[in-house]
Amino acid sequence: QLQLQESGPGLVKPSETLSLTCTVSGAPISSADYHWDWIRQPPGKGLEWIGSMTYSGTTHYNPSLKSRVIFSVDMSMNQFSLKLRSVTAADTAVYYCGRHVRREGPDYWGQGTLVTVSS
Amino acid sequence: QSVVTQPPSASGTPGQKVTISCSGSSSNIGSNTVNWYQQVPGTAPKLLIYTNNQRPSGVPDRFSGSKSGTSASLAISGLQSEDEADYYCATWHDGLTGHVVFGGGTKLTVL
Numbered sequence: 001q002l003q004l005q006e007s008g009p010g011l012v013k014p015s016e017t018l019s020l021t022c023t024v025s026g027a028p029i030s031s032a033d034y035h036w037d038w039i040r041q042p043p044g045k046g047l048e049w050i051g052s053m054t055y056s057g058t059t060h061y062n063p064s065l066k067s068r069v070i071f072s073v074d075m076s077m078n079q080f081s082l083k084l085r086s087v088t089a090a091d092t093a094v095y096y097c098g099r100h101v102r103r104e105g106p107d108y109w110g111q112g113t114l115v116t117v118s119s
Numbered sequence: 120q121s122v123v124t125q126p127p128s129a130s131g132t133p134g135q136k137v138t139i140s141c142s143g144s145s146s147n148i149g150s151n152t153v154n155w156y157q158q159v160p161g162t163a164p165k166l167l168i169y170t171n172n173q174r175p176s177g178v179p180d181r182f183s184g185s186k187s188g189t190s191a192s193l194a195i196s197g198l199q200s201e202d203e204a205d206y207y208c209a210t211w212h213d214g215l216t217g218h219v220v221f222g223g224g225t226k227l228t229v230l
Contacts, residue, residue: 037219046121047156047164047207049219060218096163104170105154105209105219109163 002026004097004110012091012117018084022097022110029078030055036073036080037098037106042090052100053080087117123147125208125222132230136196139225141208143189147220151211153191155184158205158224167206168193195227203229 008020022036029036035058038050051061053071061069070083084091094114098106123143131137141153152171156164166175168184171191183194191210195202208222 046224047209047221049209049221051218061216062218063216066216100219102152102170103211103217104152105156105221107154107166107169107175109165112163 040093149189
């Protein structure tokens with residue numbers, strides 16, 4: 001059974017870089033069929049897709065966030081990561097990692113991790 | 120403001136059938152498939168329907184999905200108190216840089 005687990009700091013200062021890692025178990029991150037997602041949800045608001053990557057480097061982005069997002073993959077650890085630069089309070093959210101196979105939304109989700117942007 | 124629109128709220132009494140709509144355009148729902156998710160507050164979204172009308176293993180057949188043109192619908196029959204949650208649709212949006220888009224979400228209240 002595929003499982004995903006987010007990890008990273010729960011508090012980030014304004015203007016700094018938010019960094020999160022998703023550890024995947026139950027499936028190889030190196031499958032060509034899998035796209036690894038990041039999604040976020042501000043407190044009390046709806047879901048926002050940040051973007052996705054494959055192990056080989058194919059990426060897709062939410063156009064509104066593309067300029068601040070960096071993705072990376074660590075196949076040896078079966079992990080993928082998100083960096084979001086120049087954060088503000090508006091980036092405070094629960095961040096989820098996930099997976100999609102077709103051109104659809106994610107079919108698997110991590111449990112989510114709250115990141116607060118505050119000085 | 121999402122490019123895919125859902126009603127912000129819906130309600131029904133136990134046993135009733137409720138339908139939640141998801142409206143898009145030819146650039147998203149009209150040319151791609153739709154997923155539906157259920158989210159109980161404080162938990163991660165759960166996949167309810169994929170590829171317009173397919174149920175993952177373990178999802179009751181009370182939940183069904185459909186798509187026609189640029190709109191999709193989630194129907195919940197035999198409404199139960201535990202169905203009270205937020206529901207989101209998601210689809211792929213075509214363009215120079217294709218990406219996933221979520222509807223704004225519908226809060227379902229079981230009266």
